[in-house]
Amino acid sequence: MTDYTVSFVGTGEQITVSGKETILSRCIEEGIAQEYSCRVGMCLACSAEILSGEVVQPAARGLTEQERENYALTCMARPASDLELDRGEYPPSIGGDADAAAADD
Numbered sequence: 001m002t003d004y005t006v007s008f009v010g011t012g013e014q015i016t017v018s019g020k021e022t023i024l025s026r027c028i029e030e031g032i033a034q035e036y037s038c039r040v041g042m043c044l045a046c047s048a049e050i051l052s053g054e055v056v057q058p059a060a061r062g063l064t065e066q067e068r069e070n071y072a073l074t075c076m077a078r079p080a081s082d083l084e085l086d087r088g089e090y091p092p093s094i095g096g097d098a099d100a101a102a103a104d105d
């Protein structure tokens with residue numbers, strides 16, 4: 001199985017993740033402080049914005065189809081290429097997008 005490099009912007013952390021393991025499981029093994037809770041693709045706590053690269057995440061049930069293009073649920077996502085992730089960004093459906101909420105007023 002191919003190994004991919006996963007880089008986290010902001011922290012400069014970089015890990016090697018095989019295409020058969022989840023990004024979160026490798027983060028835990030490497031001691032990287034990736035948030036998580038449910039570990040079944042529902043709570044979005046482990047999400048990260050995909051800045052470059054591709055993931056496979058068919059069980060990321062907490063994301064909309066559109067969000068799956070730009071966000072990874074690291075508990076479900078396996079890399080399909082080298083990746084650059086921003087784990088400080090969350091998808092709009094988590095309800096924390098203050099700018100979008102303000103625009104609706």
Ligand code: FES
Binds near residue numbers: 039042074076
């Ligand atoms: S830990 Fe809940 S969606 Fe990943």
